[in-house]
Amino acid sequence: MLKLAVISLTCTTLVILFLFRMSNNPILCxxxxxxxxxxxxxxxxxxDDSIMSQHLQVDAVLHYATSRVTPQQTIDEIKISFxxxxxxxxxxxxxxxxxxxxxxxxxxNPRGTTLFLEEDPKWGRAILxxxxxxxxxxxxxxxxxxxxxxLIEHYHxxxxxxARKSFLKGNHKCxxxxxxxxxxxxxxxxxxxxxxxPKGYFDQAPGRMSAIYSAAVMARNRKRPGFTHxxxxxxxxxxxxxxxxxxxxxxxxxxxxxxxxxxxxxxPSDNNTSFC
Ligand SMILES: C[S@@+](CC[C@H](N)C(=O)[O-])C[C@H]1O[C@@H](n2cnc3c(N)ncnc32)[C@H](O)[C@@H]1O
Numbered sequence: 001m002l003k004l005a006v007i008s009l010t011c012t013t014l015v016i017l018f019l020f021r022m023s024n025n026p027i028l029c030x031x032x033x034x035x036x037x038x039x040x041x042x043x044x045x046x047x048d049d050s051i052m053s054q055h056l057q058v059d060a061v062l063h064y065a066t067s068r069v070t071p072q073q074t075i076d077e078i079k080i081s082f083x084x085x086x087x088x089x090x091x092x093x094x095x096x097x098x099x100x101x102x103x104x105x106x107x108x109n110p111r112g113t114t115l116f117l118e119e120d121p122k123w124g125r126a127i128l129x130x131x132x133x134x135x136x137x138x139x140x141x142x143x144x145x146x147x148x149x150x151l152i153e154h155y156h157x158x159x160x161x162x163a164r165k166s167f168l169k170g171n172h173k174c175x176x177x178x179x180x181x182x183x184x185x186x187x188x189x190x191x192x193x194x195x196x197x198p199k200g201y202f203d204q205a206p207g208r209m210s211a212i213y214s215a216a217v218m219a220r221n222r223k224r225p226g227f228t229h230x231x232x233x234x235x236x237x238x239x240x241x242x243x244x245x246x247x248x249x250x251x252x253x254x255x256x257x258x259x260x261x262x263x264x265x266x267x268p269s270d271n272n273t274s275f276c
Pocket of ligand 1: 097119120123
């Protein structure tokens with residue numbers, strides 16, 4: 001009787017030990033990972049991260065392979081940003097303007113941060129309807145395209161606009177400064193900034209003046225080593241051209257194709273008191 005009890009106790013112990021080992025074996029039984037697209041909420045191992053990235057990219061392939069709507073930038077224009085992102089990812093990527101290309105940009109930087117700034121809520125909702133995992137902030141621009149010329153005079157006169165001060169958060173006096181962004185935008189150092197929004201093709205549109213000015217300020221305030229890469233679209237228009245030359249500077253223009261210019265902006269040297 002006692003022999004039977006010992007045998008049965010030993011068997012039970014062995015079974016429990018076996019089950020316990022199974023539950024701790026990372027290959028046989030992985031702990032559940034709570035994932036939100038692009039953000040690992042728990043158990044964020046490199047392996048999980050890599051699976052997430054692959055899912056995002058495969059989903060992007062399916063999305064574009066089955067979509068009849070294509071992005072507005074040409075293949076040659078897209079290739080410039082594509083190469084920059086491929087070499088820098090994972091990186092901090094800030095994009096002015098949501099569009100049919102947003103999923104593509106986000107999927108090229110799957111382990112980095114890609115944040116979109118959108119002015120038009122209707123357009124924003126239309127784009128995000130099927131792409132809810134994209135991260136976007138609404139931005140209320142303080143400018144109108146027809147003010148573009150006057151705003152250059154304002155920049156020259158208003159000390160809070162000058163490169164020497166160069167700040168955005170709380171800069172209510174400089175009309176070109178985007179003073180209403182989220183703390184995340186102010187606190188992060190953006191490695192790549194793409195300006196393909198807001199609208200700039202009719203008088204009452206916000207125009208891209210403050211997006212260009214603010215990108216230049218962000219680049220100027222960079223503390224991490226390396227350039228800030230700024231990509232500007234629609235440079236066939238006067239406002240984009242003039243503002244780019246004033247704040248992003250000809251000397252930083254490293255490539256251009258079609259209607260797109262690519263600037264590499266170095267951190268400022270101590271004695272550099274102007275944008276260019
Ligand atoms: C020039 S679009 C950017 C397009 C994007 N790069 C693409 O390839 O799809 C930039 C801005 O145009 C505005 N927009 C509003 N309605 C639009 C529409 N029907 N098509 C494209 N852009 C629109 C949005 O506010 C958006 O931020």
